[in-house]
Amino acid sequence: MLHSEGVVSTVLQSVVFTERKREPPVWNGSNVSCGGGKRLTSDFRSPNITANLLTRLSDDNNPIHGKTRRLEPLAYPIFYKMAAGSTGVVIAALIANAGITILKFGGFLLTGSPAMLAETYHSISDTGNQVLLLVGIRASKEHATRSHPFGHGKSQFFYAFLVSVLLFGAAGWKSLTHGISELRAGGHEIEAGPAQFLGITIDLQAPVDPFYVVVAILFGAAAFETYAFSKANAELQRQMEVYDWSGYRQAFSQTSDITTLTAFTEDAVALLGLLAALVGIAATRITGNPAYDAAAAVVIGFLLMVFAVALAIENKRLIIGESLSADVERKLRTAVESHDGVVNLDDFRTMFIGTGTVLVTADVSFDPKLVTGDIDEDIKQIEQALIGIDSRVKLVYIEPEL
Incomplete structure (x- = not known):
């Protein structure tokens, strides 16, 4: 942390606080006008400086015992970006x-399996999810x-919320x-034949038994999903170790890295969906009853919708401004x-205010015997x-009270 009375090149703005009125800074290109009448040069395009950070009393010319106190941001870089792992x-x-x-989708076209179409919707949803999450990271x-x-920084929370509502929910409902x-129509046999998609009949002839084609696709998809899940799980485990979270339940409810949480949830649901599809298709093959395949599609849709609601709730807590946990606070x-000199908090x-970025504000009563320089320190x-x-x-914004 750098502290210097002369550092102004990285200061975004200087605000004069009064007891009842605050004069806001005026935007004017690369300069910010201050209540004190002087102009500070700020660089809003610097990759290391994106916002105000810390505050302190400026000098003895602004008496802390009076009704006007001047607070100046300290130079400290803030990064609104995710960890590289996320x-x-x-x-x-x-x-x-x-x-x-x-x-x-190729498996569905070969067989017309409802479970395979449900899994196609699921993967389309997941792909769209990742695109939105990347947009959120950039924003x-x-x-x-x-x-x-x-x-x-809260852009990530908004785009992750869109993931849960527009894509996860929509794919689950479909x-x-x-x-x-x-199910109402009696199901669909796992065999080569025409498939209905968006009102279009598609008839492809598979060179081998369609059942084995579908099973191979499901196992291949499981391999890819397991890899993606392991990446998300490793990042979540890292955060659990850093912040001393007791398990996944605590991590799910306290993490601000909603992007990793969304990816982790998607991959977990994907693996469960693949298992449901495999069971449904295998049961249909063994029993000859296509209802099992259709039931698998229902299970997949239900899983997607339940986890969509859960993710929406987790995004809501961050969008509306969640605090740190009670233990950390x-x-x-x-x-x-x-701290010496503090009479009362x-x-x-x-x-x-972003992934892994917390704003702290405090009104602190200091010992009235302290002078401005002591309180500044x-x-x-x-x-x-x-x-x-x-x-x-x-x-950290600290308002001294005497």
Whole structure:
């Protein structure tokens, strides 16, 4: 952490806080006008500086005992980007799902199997999911602007929410309704013959038994999905170790890396869907009853819709501004309250503003005997302590109260 009275080249804005009124900064190209009447040069396009970070008292010319206090951002780089592991998880899943989609659709055209069509919808959904997640990653890297002073880190949460609602849910509903329709019609034999897709009849002749073709496709898809799942699981395991989460349940409810969580969930559901399709198709082959195949499609659709709702709920908590867990907040509060010179912690709040990026605000009452320079130093020590406790803490705003 760099602390220097003369550092202004990386400062985005300087704000004058009064008791009842705050003069907002005025955007003017690469400069920001400040309440103090001077102009600070800021670089919004710098890859290392995307938003304001830490605040402190500026100097003795602005009395902390009066009604006006000037707070200046400190120079500290903020990165609104995912860990390289998370991006790798998405790319691996995208490549795998694109290939799997083609294989499954080919299997459906050969057999007309409802379960294979349901799995095709599933893989189309997964492929679209990865594209949206990558769009979210890119959007989250946009630099801070006047209208978005904290950057665009929450873009990942929004695009992941679209994944759950528009694609996961839609694909689940389509698979479910197709399976129910096939059940009512008595099912479809796993054999070479015409397949119905979007009202079009397609009749392909397989050179070998279609059943074995479908089974080979399912096992091939399982191999790809297992690889993608292992990548997502490895990244989630890494986060569990870093943040000391007890298991998947805690990781699912507390992680801010919604991209990895979505990929992990997709791959897990994909493996379950492949198992359901294999069981349904095999049962139809053994018993001669096509209802098992159609029932497998219903199961796949149900799985997709259930996990779509679960992911939507997890995205909602981050979109509306979730805080750190109570245990972590307790540690941060203790660090502030136990600091020399702190009389009382009047208010303390945290919020995720991006993947692995937390904003901390605090109203701190200091010993009235302290002078401005002492409080300035205390604030710097407090923010360093908070960042040292949890690496996700990237922005700290402290309002001194006397």
